Amino acid sequence: MIEPPVEMPIPVDWYLYLSAALFIVGVAGMLTRRNLFIMLFSLELMLNAVNINLVGFSRFHENLVGQNLVIFVMAIAAAEAAVGLAIATALYRNRKTLMVDLFDRMKG
Amino acid sequence: MTEKVLFIIFGVLAVAGGIGTITRRNVVHALLLLVFTFLNVAAIFALTQAYFLAVVQILVYAGAIMVLFFFVIMLLNLRTFREEEQTHRRQRWVALGLSVLVLAEFIVVLAGITLTSVRGGLTPEAMAEAGGGTKVFGEALFNNMLLPFEVASVVLLVAMVGAIILVKREKTAGGTTRGWDPGEQPTPEAIEEEV
Numbered sequence: 102m103i104e105p106p107v108e109m110p111i112p113v114d115w116y117l118y119l120s121a122a123l124f125i126v127g128v129a130g131m132l133t134r135r136n137l138f139i140m141l142f143s144l145e146l147m148l149n150a151v152n153i154n155l156v157g158f159s160r161f162h163e164n165l166v167g168q169n170l171v172i173f174v175m176a177i178a179a180a181e182a183a184v185g186l187a188i189a190t191a192l193y194r195n196r197k198t199l200m201v202d203l204f205d206r207m208k209g
Numbered sequence: 210m211t212e213k214v215l216f217i218i219f220g221v222l223a224v225a226g227g228i229g230t231i232t233r234r235n236v237v238h239a240l241l242l243l244v245f246t247f248l249n250v251a252a253i254f255a256l257t258q259a260y261f262l263a264v265v266q267i268l269v270y271a272g273a274i275m276v277l278f279f280f281v282i283m284l285l286n287l288r289t290f291r292e293e294e295q296t297h298r299r300q301r302w303v304a305l306g307l308s309v310l311v312l313a314e315f316i317v318v319l320a321g322i323t324l325t326s327v328r329g330g331l332t333p334e335a336m337a338e339a340g341g342g343t344k345v346f347g348e349a350l351f352n353n354m355l356l357p358f359e360v361a362s363v364v365l366l367v368a369m370v371g372a373i374i375l376v377k378r379e380k381t382a383g384g385t386t387r388g389w390d391p392g393e394q395p396t397p398e399a400i401e402e403e404v
Binding site for chain 1: 216220224230233236240243246247250254256258259261262265273274277281282284285307311319326328330332335354357358364371372373375378
């Protein structure tokens with residue numbers, strides 16, 4: 102006898118809406134702010150939105166690939182944070198500011 | 210029903226924390242609000258019965274990565290450039306409008322689709338029977354995802370070495386490195402010197 106599939110307690114759409122909202126908050130932060138740190142935070146927000154999506158779909162499809170991918174996203178986020186902070190430190194040491202609009206020397 | 214109510218509460222708090230993060234002027238306040246958002250996301254993971262990920266989210270994300278940010282903010286003494294904004298004042302409103310537009314597009318598209326699934330059968334109940342969610346998670350990770358896992362360790366190593374090299378203070382011939390004030394354009398001679 103085949104058991105009827107158990108419904109998810111939370112519909113998968115809700116994860117998508119939440120993740121879209123968080124992602125857009127991240128995008129808005131990235132575009133509106135000019136402080137390098139706030140821009141890095143926005144990046145983390147976007148990565149977290151992706152994680153919510155992955156976990157929601159992992160539950161929806163009842164398989165673990167999505168949850169495994171979250172671990173990799175976290176590893177990449179850690180690497181990105183380390184390198185980004187190193188760049189921020191180097192920039193601050195040279196220019197005494199972190200406003201990205203002021204880093205315009207490459208424009209010539 | 211309880212799950213739905215909790216999901217809405219945590220979801221709203223997460224988005225509110227996110228909005229707070231991108232509107233604060235003080236970087237430390239923004240970072241604290243970001244940690245708050247991460248904790249709410251961890252709660253949503255727990256509601257989805259991804260308990261291992263909820264713990265990892267708190268330990269690694271809200272713990273380790275955010276403490277790293279804190280260290281650097283404290284190290285740089287960022288209080289000194291509170292006077293952020295801004296050379297592109299108009300860009301801000303255009304960007305905000307575009308973001309809201311994209312969000313509206315997301316909502317319209319998501320409202321119009323129905324998702325179907327070939328269920329893999331790994332419900333939380335099935336995982337509990339197979340020895341617990343973390344065990345099943347680990348088996349899946351180290352069987353199907355072993356190669357990406359090893360590659361991730363190399364990526365982390367490269368990031369670590371790169372971070373060390375970037376932060377290492379370089380000794381110039383004169384002894385100290387020259388810095389520029391905010392907004393100051395370096396003279397051509399200074400650029401020459403640096404190269």
